[in-house]
Amino acid sequence: MTMKHDNKKYIAMLGNNDEHLVHNPANNQHFDAILQATVHRRLVLKGGLGAMVATLFAPLTLTGCNDDDDSITHTAKPNETTAGNNDMGLLGFKAVPISTADTAVVPEGYATQVIAEWGRSISTPDLRYDLPFNNAEQQLDAIGSHHDGMHFFPIEGNSPDHGSSKEGLLVINHEYIEPRYMHHSAVGQALSRDDFPIYQQDAQNLRRSEDVLTELYGHGVSVIKIQQQADGQWQVSADKLNRRITGLTVMEISGPVRGSDWVKTKYSPDGTKTRGTLNNCSHGVTPWNTYLTCEENWAGYFRNRAQKTDDQPREHQRYGVTYDVSRYGWELADTPGEQEAYARFNAAPTGPDATSDYRNEPNCFGWVVEFDPFDPNSVPVKHSQLGRFAHEGVIFHPAIEGQPLVCYSGDDAMNEYIYKFISAEPYYKATASGHLLDQGTLYVAKFNADGSGEWLPLVWGQGPLQPTLDTNETADCPCFKDQADVLVNTRLAADRVGATKMDRPEWGAIDPKTGRVYFTLTNNASRGSDNSPIDTANPRPNNRWGHIIRWTEASNDPKATQFNWDIFILAGPQDDSDFANKSLDEQQIFNSPDGLWFDPEGRLWIQTDTSESLMNRGDYAQFGNNQMLACDTQHQILRRFFTGPIGQEITGVTATPDQKNMFINVQHPGATLSTDDFASGNLAGKGNWPLGGNNYARSATVVITKNDGGVIGS
Ligand code: FEO
Ligand code: CA
Ligand code: CA
Numbered sequence: 001m002t003m004k005h006d007n008k009k010y011i012a013m014l015g016n017n018d019e020h021l022v023h024n025p026a027n028n029q030h031f032d033a034i035l036q037a038t039v040h041r042r043l044v045l046k047g048g049l050g051a052m053v054a055t056l057f058a059p060l061t062l063t064g065c066n067d068d069d070d071s072i073t074h075t076a077k078p079n080e081t082t083a084g085n086n087d088m089g090l091l092g093f094k095a096v097p098i099s100t101a102d103t104a105v106v107p108e109g110y111a112t113q114v115i116a117e118w119g120r121s122i123s124t125p126d127l128r129y130d131l132p133f134n135n136a137e138q139q140l141d142a143i144g145s146h147h148d149g150m151h152f153f154p155i156e157g158n159s160p161d162h163g164s165s166k167e168g169l170l171v172i173n174h175e176y177i178e179p180r181y182m183h184h185s186a187v188g189q190a191l192s193r194d195d196f197p198i199y200q201q202d203a204q205n206l207r208r209s210e211d212v213l214t215e216l217y218g219h220g221v222s223v224i225k226i227q228q229q230a231d232g233q234w235q236v237s238a239d240k241l242n243r244r245i246t247g248l249t250v251m252e253i254s255g256p257v258r259g260s261d262w263v264k265t266k267y268s269p270d271g272t273k274t275r276g277t278l279n280n281c282s283h284g285v286t287p288w289n290t291y292l293t294c295e296e297n298w299a300g301y302f303r304n305r306a307q308k309t310d311d312q313p314r315e316h317q318r319y320g321v322t323y324d325v326s327r328y329g330w331e332l333a334d335t336p337g338e339q340e341a342y343a344r345f346n347a348a349p350t351g352p353d354a355t356s357d358y359r360n361e362p363n364c365f366g367w368v369v370e371f372d373p374f375d376p377n378s379v380p381v382k383h384s385q386l387g388r389f390a391h392e393g394v395i396f397h398p399a400i401e402g403q404p405l406v407c408y409s410g411d412d413a414m415n416e417y418i419y420k421f422i423s424a425e426p427y428y429k430a431t432a433s434g435h436l437l438d439q440g441t442l443y444v445a446k447f448n449a450d451g452s453g454e455w456l457p458l459v460w461g462q463g464p465l466q467p468t469l470d471t472n473e474t475a476d477c478p479c480f481k482d483q484a485d486v487l488v489n490t491r492l493a494a495d496r497v498g499a500t501k502m503d504r505p506e507w508g509a510i511d512p513k514t515g516r517v518y519f520t521l522t523n524n525a526s527r528g529s530d531n532s533p534i535d536t537a538n539p540r541p542n543n544r545w546g547h548i549i550r551w552t553e554a555s556n557d558p559k560a561t562q563f564n565w566d567i568f569i570l571a572g573p574q575d576d577s578d579f580a581n582k583s584l585d586e587q588q589i590f591n592s593p594d595g596l597w598f599d600p601e602g603r604l605w606i607q608t609d610t611s612e613s614l615m616n617r618g619d620y621a622q623f624g625n626n627q628m629l630a631c632d633t634q635h636q637i638l639r640r641f642f643t644g645p646i647g648q649e650i651t652g653v654t655a656t657p658d659q660k661n662m663f664i665n666v667q668h669p670g671a672t673l674s675t676d677d678f679a680s681g682n683l684a685g686k687g688n689w690p691l692g693g694n695n696y697a698r699s700a701t702v703v704i705t706k707n708d709g710g711v712i713g714s
Contacts, residue, residue, distance in 0.1 A: 020297070020390075020412060020413045020414055020504055021320060021413065021414065022413070022414045022415055022526050022531065022532070023317070023318055023319060023320045023413060023491075024318075024413075024414070024415045024416060024491065024495065024501060024531070025531065026492075026495035026496075026501075027531075028495050028496075028497075028498045028499060028501070089632040089634065089635035089637050090601060090602060090603050090630075090632040090634075090635070090637075090713065090714065091603070091630055091632050091637050091639055091713060091714075092713070092714045093107040093108075093109065093110070093630075093639065093641060093713065094107050094108060094639075095107070095587035095588075095639040095640045095641075096640050096641065096642065096643055097586075097587075097624075097640075097643075098589075098622070098623060098624030098625075098627070098640070098643065099624050099625050099627075099643035099644075100616055100624050100625060100646070101625075101643075101645070101646075102645045102646045102669075102685075102687055102688065102689050102692075103645055103689065104642065104643070104644055104645060104666070104689075104702055105642065105643045106641070106642055106704055107641060109706060109707050109708065110704055110705065110706055110707065110712075111704070111705050111706075111707060112702050112703065112704055112705075113233055113234060113702070113703045113705075114690045114700050114701070114702055114703075115226065115234050115235070115236060115700065115701050115702075115703055116143055116147070116170065116172065116222070116224060116226070116236055116700060116701040117143065117690065117698045117699070117700040118142070118143055118144065118145045118146075118147070118218075118698040118699045118700065119131060119133075119138075119139075119142045119143065119698060120142060120143045120236060121141050121142055122141060122142065122143060122222065122224055122236070122238075122242040122243070122244060123141050123238060123242065124238060125224075125235065125236035125237060125238055129141075129142050131181055131182070131695075131696045131698070132181065132182055132183050132184050132186065132187065133182055133183070133214055134184070135210060135214070136210055136213035136214040136217055139182070139214045139217040139218050140217040140244060140246065141244075142244075143172070143174075143222045143224065143236075144172075144174030144217070144218050144219060144220055144221070144222055144244065144246075145174050145176070145177045145178065145182075145218040145219075145698075145699055146174050146175040146176045146177060146178075146218075146667050146668055146699050147172050147173070147174060147175075147651075147652060147665035147666070147667050147699045147700065147701060148172075148173040148174070148175040148280065148281050148282060148283075148651050148652050148665060148667060149172075149173045149280070149281060149282035149283030149293070149294070149393055149595075149651070149652050150170060150171055150172040150173060150283065150652045150654055150663065150665060150701070151170075151171050151283060151285050151291060151654045152168050152169075152170055152226075152654045152655065152656055152661075152663060153168050153169040153170075153171065153289065153291075153373055153374070154167075154168045154656075154657055155167040155168045155169065155225075157289060157374040158289065159289060160285040160286075160287075160289050161600070161657055162657055163657060164656075164657075165228075165656035165657050165658040165660060165661065166227065166228045166656075167225070167226070167227045167228070168225075168226060168656070169223055169224065169225055169226075169241060169373050169374070170222075170223075170224050170225075170226045170654075170663065170701065171221060171222070171223050171224075171283075171291045171373050172221065172222045172224070172652070172665070172701065173221055173280035173281065173282070173283055173293050173294075173652070174218065174219055174220055174221065174222065174280060174699075175279055175280055175281050175296070175667065176219070176279055176297075177215050177218040177219065177328070178193050178668065178671075179191070179198055179199040179211070179215060179328060180192075180193065180198065180199070180678055181696045182211070182214050182215065182218060183200070183208070183211045183214065185200045185208060185211060186199070186200055187681075188679060188681070189678075189679060190675050190676070190678075190679040191675065191678060191679070192674075192675040192678075193671060193673070194612070194613060194671075195675070196325075198328075199211070199328060199329055201329070201332065202334070204334075205332060206332050206333065206334040207329050207330070207332045207333050207334065208333075208334060209333045209334050209335045209337065209342065212328075212330045212333040212337070212342050213337070213342075215247075215328055215330070216246055216247035216248050216276065216330070216341075216342075217244070217246045217247070217248070218246075219246060219247040219276070219277070219278050219279070219280070220244060220245040220246040220247060220249065220276070220277055220278075220280060220293075221244070221245040221277070221280060221291070221293050221371075222243075222244055222245075223241060223242060223243040223244075223245075223373045223376075224236050224237075224239075224242050225237045225238075225239035225241055225242060228661070232705065234661070234703050240376065241373070241374065241376055242376075243373075243376045245277065245293075245371065245380060246276060247275075247276035247277070247278055248275050248276050248341060249275065249276055249277070249380060250273060250275055250379060251273065251274055251275065251276070251277065251369065251379065251380040251381065251382055252272060252273060252379055252380070252381045252382065253271065253272055253273065253274060253364065253367075253381075253382045253384060254381050254382065254383055254384065254385075254434070254437075254438050255383055255384035255385035255386075255437070255438040255439075255487070256384055256385060256482075256483045256484045256487055257271075257363075257384035257388075257484045257487050257488060258271065258272055258384065259271045259272055260482070260484035260488075261354065261360075262315070262360060262363045262484055262485070262488045263360055263363050263364050263488075264354050264355050264360060265344070265354065265355065265357075265358055265359075265360050265361055265364070266340065266344075266351070266355055266356055266357055266358060267339055267340070267344065267358075269355040271360075274361075274364035274365075274382065275341065275344075277293055277295055277365075277369045277380065277382075278295060278298045278301055278365060279295055279296045279297045279298045279301070280293045280294060280295065280296070280369075281294055281295075281296035281297075281391070281392050281393065281412070282294055282296075282391075282392045282393025282394075282506070282507055282595070282651075282652075283393055283394070284368070284393055284394025284395060284396065284407065284409075285396075286370070286396065286432075286434070286437075287396065287398075287399035287405070287427065287429070287432060288429075288432040288433055288434075289372075289374070290370050290371065290372045290373070290434065291370070291371060291372075291373050292368050292369065292370050292394050293368075293369045293371075293380075294368050294369070294391035294392060294393050294394060294409070295365050295366055295367055295368075295369065295390075295391055296390045296391055296392060296412060297390055298362070298365040298366055298390075299316075299319040299320040299321050299322075299362065299365075299366070299390070300320060300321075300322055300326065300327040301326055301327050301328065301330070301345060301365075302316075302321045302322065302326055302345050302346075302347045302361060302362045302365075303321070303322050303323070303324070303325060303326040303331055303345065303346055303347065303348070304316050304321050304322070304323065304346075304347040304348050304359075304362075305323055305324070305346075305348050306348030306349055306350075314489060314492060315362070315363055315488050315489055316347065316362055318489065318491050318492055319362070319366065319388075319389075319390075319491065320413075321347060321362050326345055330342050330345040331343060331344075331345040331346035340358070343358070344358040344361045345358075345361070346358065347359055347360075347361050347362050363388070363488050364382070365388075366388035366389055366390070366391065367382035367383060367384060367386065367388060367391070368382070368383050368386040368391055368394055368409065368437075369381065369382050369383070370383060370434050370437070381434055383434065383437040383438060384438075384484070384487050384488075385421070385437060385438050385439065385440060385442060385487065386407075386409060386419075386421055386437060386442065387409070387419055387421075387442050387458070387487055387490035388487055388488055388489075388490045389411035389413075389416065389417075389419075389490050389491055390411050390412050390413050390416065391409050391410075391411070392409065392410045392411070392412045392505065392506050392507060393409065393410070393506075393507050393508065394407050394408070394409050395407060395408050395409075395507070395508040395509060395510060395517075396510075397510060397515070397558040398510075398512075399427045399429070399432070400427065400558075401427065401428060401429060402426050402427070402428065403426055403427060403558075403559065404422045404423045404424070404425070404426055404427065404440070404558075404559050405421075405422070405423040405427045405432075405436050405437075405440075406420065406421070406422050406423075406558040406559055407420070407421050408420050408421075408508045408517060408519070409421070409508075410502075410505025410506055410507070410508060410519060411490075411491070411505060412504050412505055412506050412522070413504065414503070414504055414524050414525070414526045414527075414532070415501035415502070415524070415526065415527075415531070415532045416491065416501065416502060416504070416505065417444045417445060417491070417494045417499045417500070417501070417502060417505070418444070418445040418502060418505045418508075418519060419442060419443065419444050419445070419490075419494075420442075420443045420444075420445065420455050421437070421440055421441070421442050421443070422440050422441050422443070422559050423436045423437070423439065423440040424439040424440045424441070425439060425440075441457050441458075441459060442457075442458045442487070442490070443455035443456055443457050443458065443561065444456050444458060444493075444494040444497060444499040445499060445500060445502075446497075446498060446499055446500050447500040447535070447536065447537035447549075447565055448536075449535070449536045451536075451564055451565060451566060452562065452563070452564055452565075453551060453562065453563040453564065453565050454561065454562055454563075455560075455561040455562070455563070456494075456497040456498065456499060457497075457561075458486055458487075458490065458493045458494065458497065459483070459486070460480055460482055460483040460485070460486045463496075463497055464496045464497060465480050465486055465493055465496060465497065466479060466480070467479065467480065467481060467482075480493065500535065500537055500538075501532055501535075501538070502521055502524075502537065502538060503521040503522070503523060503524035503527055503538045503543045503546065503547070504521060504522045504523060504524050504546075505519055505520070505521055506519070506520040506521070506522045506593070506594045506595070506596070506609075507519070507520050507594060507595050507596035507597070508520075508596065509596040509597050509598045509604060510598060511598055511602060511604070511633065512598055512600055512601075512602055513602045513634070514552070514556075515552065515553070515556050515558070516550055516551065516552045517550060517551050517552075517553075518548055518549070518550040518568060518596060518598075518604065519548065519549050519550070519596070520546065520548050520593040520594055520595075520596050520606070521538065521543075521546055521547050521548070521549055521593075522546045522592045522593060522594050522609060523543050523544055523545065523546040523591070523592050524538065524542075524543045525542055525543070525544070527540065527541055527542060527543045528540075528541030528542055537549060537565065537567070539567070539570075540570070544572070544591065544619075545570070545571040545572030545573070545576065545577065545591040545592070546571045546591055546592045546593050547567055547568075547569060547570045547571055547593070548567070548568040548569045548571070548593055548596070548606070549565060549566075549567055549568065550565065550566060550567075550568045551563040551564060551565035551566075552564055552565075568633075569584075569593075569638075571584070571590055571591050571592070571593055572584065572589070572591055573589055573591075573619070573622055573623075574586070574589060577589065579636070579638055580636040584638070587639055587640055588629065588638045588639065588640065589622065589623060590606070590608050590623060590627060590629060590640070591608065591610055591620070591623055592608050592609050592610045592611070593606050593607070593608060593609075594607055594608060594609035594649065594651060595607030595609075595628075595650065595651045595652060595653055597653045597654075599655060599659055599712075599713070600659065601659070601711065601714075602632070602633065602634065603630050603631065603632060603713045604630070604631040604632075604633050605628060605629070605630055605631075605641075605653050605713075606628065606629045606630075606631060607626070607627075607628045607649075607650040607651055607652075607653065607664070608623075608626045608627050608628070608629075608649070608650060609626060609649040609650075609651065610623060610626055610649070612647050612648075612649075612668065612671040612672050615647070615672070624643060625643050625644050625645065625646060625647075625648070626643075626644050626648055626649045626650045627640055627641075627642060627643045627644065627650060628640075628641050628642040628644075628650050628653070628664060629641055630713045641713065642664070642704070644666050644669070645666065645669045645670075645687065645689035645690075645697075646669065646670060646672060646686075646687035646689065647668060647669050647670045647671035647672040647673070647687040647697065648666045648667055648668055648669040648670075648671065648689070648697075648699075649666075649667050649668065650664060650665070650666065650667075651664075651665050651667050652664060652665035652667075652701075653665075655712060658711075659711040659712055660705065660706065660709060660710065660711060660712065661703055661704070661705055661712075662703070662704040662705075662712040663701050663702070663703055663704075664701070664702050664704065665699065665700070665701055665702070666689065666690075666699060666700055666701075666702060667699050668697075668699060669687055669689040669690075669697035669698070669699065669700075670683075670686065670687030670688060670689065670696065670697025671687070671697075672686070672687055673686045673687055673697075674686075681694070683695070683696065
């Protein structure tokens with residue numbers, strides 16, 4: 001027997017992690033932007049303003065010399081393509097065609113190896129646990145599910161980018177889970193991954209606590225030692241540094257929110273601690289060699305049924321904490337869990353004050369979390385000064401001795417914002433640590449119609465972020481009682497200062513040659529609505545395909561508060577796209593850009609996340625399975641490098657320091673398996689990567705090497 005839900009559409013969105021619904025009712029749209037948007041779009045498409053900005057800020061940019069015209073067959077087999085070419089520039093491989101095959105495809109001259117599959121033991125890496133798990137302890141001992149952002153830390157532990165290219169710690173985020181693949185209780189049941197029900201409940205509408213615990217352990221981060229063997233293959237090794245961080249790991253809260261009323265709970269009455277990190281999407285790497293894991297779609301994991309959605313406190317409502325039912329129903333566990341570890345996902349007030357219940361538990365999520373992968377006992381820290389929102393990832397400008405540290409983070413939901421942080425203290429290599437992230441200024445981006453932009457400070461007492469005697473908690477309250485309030489309610493503060501609503505900001509990347517910052521804007525079905533009119537930076541109504549925006553800080557100074565921007569690529573099919581004043585061709589078409597990374601030589605790697613509910617259907621069929629492309633931004637060459645198996649998204653990219661081993665993640669392969677096929681066990685041929693046969697698909701890492709031992713992409 002299952003619960004009745006009147007919010008089926010919402011649950012459907014939860015299942016495939018497309019939890020990017022509109023929670024922004026603010027009207028901070030600038031009329032000049034609206035009026036000029038249509039004109040600007042025409043300019044962008046014709047290379048007018050975009051080209052002007054590019055010329056001003058990228059003196060190395062050459063005139064377009066697009067890809068060669070060799071025809072590409074759509075029937076190529078995996079790994080089948082022709083030899084590299086003689087193009088100028090950074091890309092020396094031949095594009096791969098789109099693919100609908102249940103396999104990973106790389107250009108000719110390259111090879112792949114699958115490592116670090118979900119369920120591989122971290123204590124005994126020769127063991128890969130069968131699915132479903134027999135108990136929660138197996139998942140705790142195993143690599144988590146739904147791999148996302150990651151980094152290869154050379155084993156010396158001195159630098160995130162220098163050291164061994166044969167041995168290191170691979171640190172992998174696990175974004176979410178697919179409950180039906182995890183539990184024996186699910187076998188034979190009509191469970192979906194993208195529509196209710198997605199998990200089993202008993203006659204009392206409760207969930208097995210062991211299942212809930214398994215799911216909490218499936219989330220978080222894996223730290224695994226990996227080594228290249230004599231034959232060139234990579235293996236996960238047993239090591240004392242191997243570690244799982246999960247939805248239950250004890251964490252500190254730092255920065256202005258630490259100790260504030262916003263994060264006082266029954267578990268931590270002084271508001272200094274919390275448990276777990278959830279929905280860890282992309283990541284960041286600090287100059288002092290620690291890892292940042294980012295909490296993205298955490299809001300739906302909580303339920304606050306005490307008030308109807310419209311009456312929830314603003315720190316719940318503005319983020320989408322659910323009224324009806326939480327994403328995985330953890331609060332429905334048949335025991336409350338140790339110290340109410342499962343019951344805490346009910347964020348309704350149940351006691352006389354906040355230290356007697358978990359009304360503030362959602363305020364403990366939405367942060368950037370730091371830990372040292374080389375210290376297995378390090379307590380992760382949630383850095384509140386970086387803001388609370390649906391953090392996709394964090395990207396740093398290269399640290400400069402004696403200068404402030406600068407980083408960016410996108411809030412991935414429809415009509416949310418792009419943020420920048422500038423540390424208060426200067427960076428010094430000898431003393432750098434997480435304290436730099438606890439004091440400084442958080443800014444939010446305003447993209448002006450003329451190609452200029454401003455970073456607007458989110459500082460209590462400045463501009464419209466004024467204190468008030470009336471701290472009533474309504475969504476449209478313009479007032480903030482302190483800086484902790486500004487940070488817990490980062491989205492509302494950004495609304496108030498007049499930030500530009502964006503088309504779902506995902507990853508950022510910084511060109512090592514020019515310092516220019518690129519951000520993916522994956523798509524936005526609501527663009528063009530009354531609440532989200534088109535503007536110059538988000539120029540397409542019902543933005544189905546997404547685009548990539550870029551900017552250069554004034555005087556190319558990372559700490560500047562002014563910038564100049566242009567649109568780099570309008571993604572999409574051949575008849576609705578633009579790159580270097582041309583439509584994308586057959587070797588280039590893609591949609592929903594998500595993962596983004598510059599390698600040290602300046603190749604821009606672009607990963608796609610077409611929703612599995614759209615993939616290979618209708619207009620989306622022409623794009624095939626999700627893919628990764630490489631771009632030489634200087635020579636304006638773009639080419640498809642990789643296509644993944646059925647149902648997945650490609651996300652996460654890192655490499656060994658010599659750039660000869662690239663690691664990328666295949667997340668949620670087999671996601672299109674139907675409810676009926678799951679119930680009947682009819683799995684074969686429905687998406688079974690990487691094991692094949694009748695196996696459940698597993699997220700995993702793919703190692704890409706070049707057969708001649710060269711740099712990937714060269
Ligand atoms: Fe987890 Fe916005 O991707
Ligand atoms: Ca993403
Ligand atoms: Ca995405």
